[in-house]
Amino acid sequence: MPHCWMDGSYGGTPDGAVRAGRDRDGDPIFVGRAWHEGDLLPAKVVPNKGGAYVCWGGTEHHKDQYEVMCDASAAWVDTQGGDVPEGAVPIGQTSDGERLYMGRVMHDGALTPGKVHPSHGVCYIPYGGQELSFPQYEILVLK
Numbered sequence: 001m002p003h004c005w006m007d008g009s010y011g012g013t014p015d016g017a018v019r020a021g022r023d024r025d026g027d028p029i030f031v032g033r034a035w036h037e038g039d040l041l042p043a044k045v046v047p048n049k050g051g052a053y054v055c056w057g058g059t060e061h062h063k064d065q066y067e068v069m070c071d072a073s074a075a076w077v078d079t080q081g082g083d084v085p086e087g088a089v090p091i092g093q094t095s096d097g098e099r100l101y102m103g104r105v106m107h108d109g110a111l112t113p114g115k116v117h118p119s120h121g122v123c124y125i126p127y128g129g130q131e132l133s134f135p136q137y138e139i140l141v142l143k
Contacts, residue, residue, distance in 0.1 A: 008032060008068035013047045016070040020044060020140075021104050021111030029113060031074070031102055031140065033092045034066035040092035042102040042115040044126060055114060055124045055131035076104065076138040082121035087141035091115070102140040107132065113140075 006014040008030075018031040023046055032045035032052045043052040043066050052066035069091075077085050090099040092115070103116040103123030114125030114132075116139055123137035 004070050004072075005033070005067040006070050008045055008047075008052070009065045013045060014068055014070055017045070018069040018072050018074050018140075020102065020113035023049075023112075024108060024110040029111070031069040031072075031091070031113065032066045033069075034063040036061055036063070038095035040100075042091040042100055042113065044113045053126040055126035058131045060126035060129050060131060073143040075141050075143050077141050078136075079139050080136040082116070082118040084116070084118055085139060085141060087143075088116075088139050089142055091140070103134075103137040104140075105134045105137045107134070 020031045021029045027048040030045040032043035034043045034052050034054050036054050036056050041054040043054045045052045052063045054061050088101050091102045092100045101116040104113040112125045116123045122133040122135050124131050124133050
């Protein structure tokens with residue numbers, strides 16, 4: 001089934017939202033995207049925390065306005081070092097046109113999504129106010 005993007009702003013999560021992981025306290029996290037500094041960035045959407053989070057410039061940024069991926073038959077594939085497997089879904093892009101993908105890693109007891117920036121060779125996650133990088137990660141693909 002093809003995916004769509006729906007407004008999830010201000011803490012909302014539409015029906016059919018694609019699950020990305022879980023926070024340390026067990027709260028569900030969903031696949032999202034939001035604008036920041038001219039980039040459309042993959043975002044972790046945490047409805048119980050009232051919004052979405054992106055990482056950029058070494059810092060985690062809270063977003064009230066964001067979109068949530070819905071109605072997708074998604075899977076997660078292990079990869080590393082900026083590799084983008086067939087079927088990976090571009091979630092956003094940088095202001096200079098590089099495609100960005102949704103990745104996720106297990107960190108500090110949380111299965112946390114973030115952005116795969118292929119030219120950097122890592123998955124960055126927004127966590128604890130910081131932008132953390134991981135060379136091994138899972139990447140979102142459509143079945």
